[in-house]
Amino acid sequence: MEWIDLLSSAPFWIAVLRLATPLILGTLGVLLCERAGVLNLGIEGIMVAGAFAGWLAVYLGAPLWLGVLAAAAAGAVFGLLHAGLTVSLGLSQHVSGLGVTLLATSLSYFAYRVTFPSVNTPPTIQPFAEMKFLAGVPLVGPVLAGQTPMTLLALAAVPLVAWVLNRTPLGLAVRMVGENPAAAEGQGLPVARLRTGAVVAGSALMGVAGSFLTLAAFNAFFFNMVNGRGWICVALVVFASWRPGKALLGALIFACFDALQLRLQQGGASLPGLPELPYQAYLMLPYILSILALVAVARRAAYPQALMKPYRKGER
Amino acid sequence: MMRFTLERRADPSRLALLLAPLAAVAFTLLACMLLVAWAGAPVGRTYALLFEGAFGSRFALSETLTRATPLMLTGLACAVAFRARLYNIGAEGQLYLGALAAVAVGGMHGGSSFELPMPLLFAGMIAAAALAGAVLLLVPALLKTRLGVDEVVTTLLGNFVVLLFVSMMLDGPMKDPMGMGWPQSVALDGALELGKLLARTRAHTGLLWAVGLAVGLWLVQRYTVFGFQMRSVGANAQAARFLGLPVQRVTLCVAMLSGALAGLAGAIEVAGRTSYVTLDMSPGYGYAGVVVAMLAGLHPLGVLAASLFVAGMQVGADSMSRAVAVPNYIADVIVAVALLAMLVATLFAQYRLRRNP
Numbered sequence: 001m002e003w004i005d006l007l008s009s010a011p012f013w014i015a016v017l018r019l020a021t022p023l024i025l026g027t028l029g030v031l032l033c034e035r036a037g038v039l040n041l042g043i044e045g046i047m048v049a050g051a052f053a054g055w056l057a058v059y060l061g062a063p064l065w066l067g068v069l070a071a072a073a074a075g076a077v078f079g080l081l082h083a084g085l086t087v088s089l090g091l092s093q094h095v096s097g098l099g100v101t102l103l104a105t106s107l108s109y110f111a112y113r114v115t116f117p118s119v120n121t122p123p124t125i126q127p128f129a130e131m132k133f134l135a136g137v138p139l140v141g142p143v144l145a146g147q148t149p150m151t152l153l154a155l156a157a158v159p160l161v162a163w164v165l166n167r168t169p170l171g172l173a174v175r176m177v178g179e180n181p182a183a184a185e186g187q188g189l190p191v192a193r194l195r196t197g198a199v200v201a202g203s204a205l206m207g208v209a210g211s212f213l214t215l216a217a218f219n220a221f222f223f224n225m226v227n228g229r230g231w232i233c234v235a236l237v238v239f240a241s242w243r244p245g246k247a248l249l250g251a252l253i254f255a256c257f258d259a260l261q262l263r264l265q266q267g268g269a270s271l272p273g274l275p276e277l278p279y280q281a282y283l284m285l286p287y288i289l290s291i292l293a294l295v296a297v298a299r300r301a302a303y304p305q306a307l308m309k310p311y312r313k314g315e316r
Numbered sequence: 317m318m319r320f321t322l323e324r325r326a327d328p329s330r331l332a333l334l335l336a337p338l339a340a341v342a343f344t345l346l347a348c349m350l351l352v353a354w355a356g357a358p359v360g361r362t363y364a365l366l367f368e369g370a371f372g373s374r375f376a377l378s379e380t381l382t383r384a385t386p387l388m389l390t391g392l393a394c395a396v397a398f399r400a401r402l403y404n405i406g407a408e409g410q411l412y413l414g415a416l417a418a419v420a421v422g423g424m425h426g427g428s429s430f431e432l433p434m435p436l437l438f439a440g441m442i443a444a445a446a447l448a449g450a451v452l453l454l455v456p457a458l459l460k461t462r463l464g465v466d467e468v469v470t471t472l473l474g475n476f477v478v479l480l481f482v483s484m485m486l487d488g489p490m491k492d493p494m495g496m497g498w499p500q501s502v503a504l505d506g507a508l509e510l511g512k513l514l515a516r517t518r519a520h521t522g523l524l525w526a527v528g529l530a531v532g533l534w535l536v537q538r539y540t541v542f543g544f545q546m547r548s549v550g551a552n553a554q555a556a557r558f559l560g561l562p563v564q565r566v567t568l569c570v571a572m573l574s575g576a577l578a579g580l581a582g583a584i585e586v587a588g589r590t591s592y593v594t595l596d597m598s599p600g601y602g603y604a605g606v607v608v609a610m611l612a613g614l615h616p617l618g619v620l621a622a623s624l625f626v627a628g629m630q631v632g633a634d635s636m637s638r639a640v641a642v643p644n645y646i647a648d649v650i651v652a653v654a655l656l657a658m659l660v661a662t663l664f665a666q667y668r669l670r671r672n673p
Contacts, residue, residue: 041468081656090322091659094403094468098606099656106648113643114355231472238466280484287476294470298463312322 012259014146018217019262020255021147022047022209024154026233027240027247028161029075029205034237035165036198037178037306041097042082043206044230045104049074050207052108055214055221056115058125067215068150068208075207076200078104083196090310101230112221122220148216150208155248157205162244174198178304181311191311206230228287235290239297242304254289261285322667332665337611337618340657341625347657348650357640369635370628376635378517382589384627386411386598388526389581390605391612391619392533393449397574399537399614400550402457402567406471407578408602409478410452414445414579415586415593416482419490419501422508422587429505438508442583449579450572452478457571461564475602483595492592501593510588520588527620529577534616546570578602599630607655613662626651 006012026043033040040046054071058064078100085096116123128148135145165171173194176184181191209229214221236254240246261282345363352362370380390407397404422429422441430437456474459465486492486499493502513519537543545566548556557563581601590597608626612618633647 085656085659089660089663091663095606095610095659096656098405098603099652099659102603102607102648102652103656106645106652110351110643110645110649113645117641117643228473228476231469234469235473238469278484278487280480280487284477284480287473287480290473291470291477294465295459295463298459298465301464 006260006263010142010146012263013143015259015262016252016255017143017147017151018255019258020251021151021154021216022212022229023233023236023251023254024248025157025205025209025212026230027236027251028157028244029202029209030233030237031240031242031244031247032161032165032174032202032205033079033199034307035178035242035304036174036195037181037304037309037311038083038086038195038199039093039097039234039308040079040082040100040199040202040206041094041234042078042100042104042203043097043233044226044228045101045108046075046078046203046206047210047213047226047230048108049078049104050210051214051225052112052210052221053207054211055125056111058215059123064128064215068153068211071207071211071215072204073207075210076204079200079203079206080196082203083199086310087192087195087199090312093308093310109223122222124219125215127214127219128216150212150216153208154212158244158248165244175304177311178306181306181309185311185313191313195311206233209233232286232290235294238301239290239293241297241300241302250293254286254293257289258286320669320671322663323670325666325668328666333613333662336661336665337613337622337658340611340654340661343657343661344650344654347653348646351646351649352642355642355646357642362636362640362642365636365639366629366632368632370632374514375517376631378514378519379631380624380628381513381523382518382520383631384623385520385522385526385588386581386585386601387604387608387623387627388523388530388619389584390578390601391608391623392526392530392616393574393577393581394605394609395612395614395616395619396533396537396546396577397453397570398550398609400546400567400570401553402460402570402574403468404453404456404471404571404574404578405468405606406453406456406474406478406575406602407581407605408598408600409471409475410449410575410578411582411585411598411602412478412482412593413448413452414582415597416485416490416501416582417444417448417579418442418583418586419504419593420444422504423490423502424505425502429508434507437505441508441587442580445579445583446576447579449575449577449582451575452579453571453575454568457568461567479595482593486593486595490593495592499595504586504591506591508587509591510584518589522584522588525580525584529580530616530620537616542566542569578605604651607651610655611658613658625654 030040030043050071053074054067057070058067082096082100085091086093128150130146130148132145135141137144173189177191177194185191213225236247236250240250265279265282349359352359369376371377393407394404418441421444422437456467456470459470460467486501490501492500510520510522513521513523545561548561549563549566553563585597586593604626608619608622611622629650630647633644637644
C-alpha cells in the first residue's frame with residue numbers, strides 16, 4: 001500500500017475522527033480545569049466512571065442522549081469531589097487527582113460487579129448509529145457518514161468552549177482566577193466558586209468523553225477500556241498551549257498516528273519506508289508521541305500562572 | 317451566609333499528626349460499609365471475613381506479608397521522591413523494568429545462567445534491577461530539571477511504554493522456550509531465589525530487605541547531609557537554592573534513589589515469588605505505592621505499616637469475596653478512600669477551621 005492511497009482513503013479518516021472524539025472532549029475538559037488553575041489528574045478515572053454511568057443508564061432503558069447526560073453527571077460529581085479537596089481545602093492537586101482516579105475507577109468496577117455478579121460476556125446495548133444521511137455532503141461526506149452524533153457534539157464543543165473562554169465575561173473571570181487569583185479577588189470575583197465551577201464543568205466533559213467509548217465506539221463496558229487515554233489528554237493540553245483550537249488540532253494529529261498504528265498492527269499492510277516491527281512497538285507510539293509532544297513545547301509552554309497553586313484568602 | 321476559612325495552626329500537635337492516619341482508616345472503613353450494604357451482604361460478617369482473610373491465620377498473615385513486600389519498596393520509592401517534591405508515578409514501570417533486568421542477568425538463558433560465583437551473580441542481579449529503575453526515572457527527572465516538563469504525566473505515560481516493552485521482550489528475545497506459549501520470560505536461576513521466611517508459605521526474605529531499606533532510608537533522611545538536602549529541596553526549593561544547595565543535582569539523586577527502590581521491588585518479586593517475569597506479576601504495586609507513601613505521611617517507617625494495611629485489604633478482600641457476594645474491587649475502593657481521607661485528616665491536623673462573622 002502506498003502512503004497516498006492511505007491518506008486519501010475514507011476508512012482511514014473515519015478512524016481518525018472516531019479515535020479523536022474522546023480525546024477532543026477529554027482535552028477540552030482538562031483545558032477548562034487548568035485554565036481556572038486546577039490540574040485534574042482525575043480524568044483517567046472520571047472517563048471510566050462516565051463510560052460506566054452512560055452505559056448503565058442506557059442498559060437500564062434510558063435513551064442514548066440521557067446516557068450521555070448520566071455520564072456528564074457522573075463526571076460532575078467526581079469533579080465536585082476534586083474541587084472540594086483542591087479548591088476549598090487547597091490540598092495537593094497531584095495527589096488528590098490521582099486519588100479521584102483511583103476512587104472513580106474502583107467504584108465503577110465495583111458497581112459493575114455488584115450489578116452483574118456473574119456474566120462471562122459483557123452485556124451489550126444498541127449504541128449510537130452512524131449518520132449515513134450525511135454521505136451526500138460534498139468532500140467530507142463519506143467521512144462524516146461514518147461518524148456518530150457524539151463526534152459532532154465533540155466538534156461543536158470546541159468553538160463553544162473557545163467562545164465562552166475568550167469572548168464572555170464568565171470566560172474572562174475563569175481565566176483570571178487561573179492566572180492571578182489574588183487580583184481576581186480584588187476585582188470582587190468569587191475565586192473558589194469560579195474554580196469549582198470550571199472543574200465541575202470540565203469533569204462533566206471528561207465523563208462525556210468516557211461515555212463515547214461505551215455508547216458509540218463499542219457497545220459494552222470493559223475493564224481497562226480507557227487505557228491511558230485520560231493521561232494522553234493531560235499531555236495534549238500542554239501541547240495545545242491551553243487553546244481549544246489547538247487542542248482540536250492536537251487531538252486530530254494524535255488520532256492520525258493512532259489510526260496509522262492500528263492499520264499497521266492489524267493489516268500487516270506495510271507502508272514504504274516503515275520497518276517491520278513487533279506490534280507492541282506500534283502500540284507504544286501514542287504514549288511516546290505524547291511524551292515527545294510535551295518535550296517539544298516545554299520551552300515555550302505558557303502555563304496558566306496559578307496552575308497547581310491553591311488559593312487561600314489572606315495566605316501568601 | 318456563614319463563611320469558613322482555614323487557618324494554619326501555630327504548632328500542630330504531634331499526636332494529631334500521628335492519629336491522622338488512624339482517623340482516615342476508621343473513616344474509610346465506616347464509609348465503605350455503605351458499599352457492602354449496597355452489595356446486599358451482612359456488613360459485620362463481611363468485615364470480619366475481610367480482616368480474618370488478611371490477618372486471621374498463619375496462612376492469611378503470610379499472604380499479607382508476601383503482598384506487602386513489593387508495596388513497601390514501591391511505597392518507599394514514592395515516599396522518598398514525594399518528600400523532595402518529585403512526583404514519581406512511574407513505580408509500576410520501574411518495577412517491571414527492574415524485574416526484566418534481574419532476569420536478564422540471573423536468568424537461565426540457553427539452559428544455564430552466567431558462569432559466575434553465585435554471590436557475585438546475585439549482587440549483579442540486584443544491581444541491574446536497581447540501575448534499570450534508576451535510569452528509567454532519570455529520564456523524566458532530567459526532563460523536569462532541564463526543560464520543566466511535568467514529571468507526573470511523563471512517568472504515567474512511561475508506565476504504558478514500559479509494559480509494552482516488557483511484552484515485546486517476553487514475545488521476543490527473553491521468551492521462555494519451555495513456556496508452552498505462555499508470555500513469560502526465561503526462569504531465574506533457582507540458586508538466586510530468596511529463602512522462605514515461614515515454612516510452607518510464600519512469605520520470603522524479601523521482607524527483610526524491605527524493612528532494612530526502610531530503616532536505612534529513615535536514618536539517611538534524618539541524620540545525613542544528603543537527607544537534609546532532600547528535605548530542604550522538598551520543603552522549599554527556592555530557599556534551598558538561596559542556601560546554595562545544588563537543587564537540580566539533589567533532585568536527580570533522589571530520582572535515582574527512588575527509581576532504584578522501585579526497580580528493586582521488581583527483582584525481589586522475581587527472586588522471592590514468581591521466578592519469571594510475566595505481564596501480570598504486579599497488580600498495580602506501583603500505583604498502590606503512591607497510596608502507601610501518602611498514608612505513611614511520607615515517613616519511611618510509616619511505609620511499613622501502611623503497606624501492611626493496603627496488602628491486608630487486598631488479600632482479605634480476595635478471600636472475603638469467595639465467601640460473600642461482595643466484589644473484591646472493594647479493596648481498591650477502600651485504598652482510594654483511605655488516600656483521600658488521609659489527605660483531609662493531615663490537613664486538619666495542620667489547619668483549623670475558623671468561622672468568619
